[in-house]
Amino acid sequence: xxxxxxxxxxxxxxxxxxxxxxxxxxxxxxxxxxxxxxxxxxxxxxxxxxxxxxxxxxxxxxxxxxxxxxxxxxxxxxxxxxxxxxxxxxxxxxxxxxxxxxxxxxxxxxxxxxxxxxxxxxxxxxxxxxxxxxxxxxxxxxxxxxxxxxxxxxxxxxxxxxxxxxxxxxxxxxxxxxxxxxxxxxxxxxxxxxxxxxxxxxxxxxxxxxxxxxxxxxxxxxxxxxxxxxxxxxxxxxxxxxxxxxxxxxxxxxxxxxxxxxxxxxxxxxxxxxxxxxxxxxxxxxxxxxxxxxxxxxxxxx
Numbered sequence: 001x002x003x004x005x006x007x008x009x010x011x012x013x014x015x016x017x018x019x020x021x022x023x024x025x026x027x028x029x030x031x032x033x034x035x036x037x038x039x040x041x042x043x044x045x046x047x048x049x050x051x052x053x054x055x056x057x058x059x060x061x062x063x064x065x066x067x068x069x070x071x072x073x074x075x076x077x078x079x080x081x082x083x084x085x086x087x088x089x090x091x092x093x094x095x096x097x098x099x100x101x102x103x104x105x106x107x108x109x110x111x112x113x114x115x116x117x118x119x120x121x122x123x124x125x126x127x128x129x130x131x132x133x134x135x136x137x138x139x140x141x142x143x144x145x146x147x148x149x150x151x152x153x154x155x156x157x158x159x160x161x162x163x164x165x166x167x168x169x170x171x172x173x174x175x176x177x178x179x180x181x182x183x184x185x186x187x188x189x190x191x192x193x194x195x196x197x198x199x200x201x202x203x204x205x206x207x208x209x210x211x212x213x214x215x216x217x218x219x220x221x222x223x224x225x226x227x228x229x230x231x232x233x234x235x236x237x238x239x240x241x242x243x244x245x246x247x248x249x250x251x252x253x254x255x256x257x258x259x260x261x262x263x264x265x266x267x268x269x270x271x272x273x274x275x276x277x278x279x280x281x282x283x284x285x286x287x288x289x290x291x292x293x294x295x296x297x298x299x300x301x302x
Contacts, residue, residue, distance in 0.1 A: 002230045002248050003174070004073075004076070005039075006036050006039065006040045007072060007073060007074065008021065008026070008073060009033055009036040009037065009040075009167075009222065010037060010040055010048065010066070010069060011066065011069050011070060011073060012025050012026055012033075013033065013037060013049065013056055013064070013082075013130035014019075014049075014056075014058050014066045015247055017055045017056050017057060017177075018032055018055060018056060019037075029080075030216060034103075037049060038091060041092055044065075046061050047059055047061070047062070048061060048062035048065060049062055050062075054207065055226065060253070061124060061176070062145075063072075076212045077143075081281070088281045089120055089282075090118055090120065090282040090286040091120035091121060091165055091282075091283060092120075092121060092122075092175065092281065093121070093122045093124065093205075093272050093283075094121060094122075094123040094141065094283055094284065094287055095123070095124045095126070095138060095139045095140050095141075096123055096124070096125050096126070096127075096139065096140060096141045096142070096143070096160065097126040097128055097132055097134060097139050097142045097143070098126075098127055098140075098142065098144075099127070099128070099143070099144060099145065100127050100128075100225055100227070101102045101224060102138040104127070104227055105227075105246070106246070107127075107143075107247050110124065110291070110294055111123065113294065114290055114291075118128070118283075118286055118290075121283050121286065123218065126139070134273065134274075135152055135153070135275050138276060139276050140275075140284055140287075141272055141273065141275040141284070141287060141288075142272075142274075143270065143272060143273075144271050145161060145268045145269070145270060145271070146271050152276055153273050153274065153275060153276055154271060154273070154274055154275075154276050155271040155272075155273045156271060156272050156273075156288070156292070157269045157270070157271050158270055158291055158292050158294075158295045159269075159270040159295035160267045160268065160269055160270065161243050161244075161245070161267065161268040161269070162243065162244045162265075162267050163241050163242065163243060163244070163253070163265040163268075164240060164241065164242060164243075164244055164247050164258050164261075165239065165240070165241050165259045165263065165265075166233065166240065166241075166247055166250075166251065166256045166257060166259060166287070167238065167240070167256065167257060167259060168233060168234055168235070168236045168237070168255060168256055169238070169256075170235040170254065171233075171238065171239070172238040172257055174236065175188070175299050177186060177251055177259070178239070178259060178260075179261070181226050181260065184239065187238065187239050188238035188239065189192070189217075189238055189239055189240065190222075190232055190237060190238040190239065191222040191223075191229070191231045191240070192223070192225075192226045192229050202227035207263065208241070209261060215252070226242075226243075226246070226274075229242075230242060230246055230247075234250065234255060234256070234257065236245065239259065241265065242256075250293070270295070272288060272291050272292075274288070279296050
């Protein structure tokens with residue numbers, strides 16, 4: 001263990017750039033730290049640290065050694081966690097964030113089923129359309145749509161978000177049913193302003209793909225909340241594009257009518273995103289396995 005102790009001491013010194021601060025963090029004396037570092041350098045036959053009266057900094061060799069030491073100590077910590085958590089019932093608190101265009105109803109059903117299956121796990125669910133740094137802000141998971149550009153994160157696709165264009169039966173009875181895309185020029189359109197598919201802007205995408213111009217579309221409602229657009233559509237306010245997981249049951253009941261079924265809107269991938277750690281606690285592994293199974297077959301999640 002003395003070799004591991006010397007690695008821990010060396011890492012503490014490089015991080016704090018000071019023998020006294022490193023000693024405080026390790027709960028030993030500065031002289032003990034100095035002795036450990038000197039012994040380590042003697043054993044390796046290389047100077048690892050540049051020392052001045054005010055600070056300490058790693059040499060080129062010391063910087064290389066430090067990076068390897070960090071990996072070694074992290075692997076030891078992970079091994080200890082794996083043994084400690086082995087065969088223990090998942091428990092604890094998860095912090096999860098999701099964007100509102102995921103759909104609050106779907107989230108409510110999913111977390112209800114999760115809570116029933118894992119009663120010892122509690123969770124804080126944060127709905128936000130503001131881009132969040134989940135590592136910095138301490139979230140275990142994020143539910144997101146679209147691409148991922150942060151190399152610190154892992155994104156696991158768990159489902160696809162298909163979009164349908166629809167309107168309520170009452171709206172169509174009052175304003176008529178558009179037979180071709182050009183007819184949308186005379187209809188009221190509801191826009192989810194912050195949604196991933198709205199950033200592409202499905203109206204503009206139709207213009208590009210189908211060669212017509214929407215010159216005078218009345219955007220009756222543009223709002224950054226998918227549930228409000230959904231309720232407005234059900235109430236007969238206009239035509240919109242909704243994820244199938246929101247619209248499906250209303251299409252089946254006839255409350256909503258699908259328009260232009262021949263028109264394809266790009267499918268978006270729903271991803272569960274989490275920090276790029278090699279070790280996942282039991283509670284995190286339980287959630288990751290659950291959400292994957294949930295979207296494969298929601299009826300089997302509980």
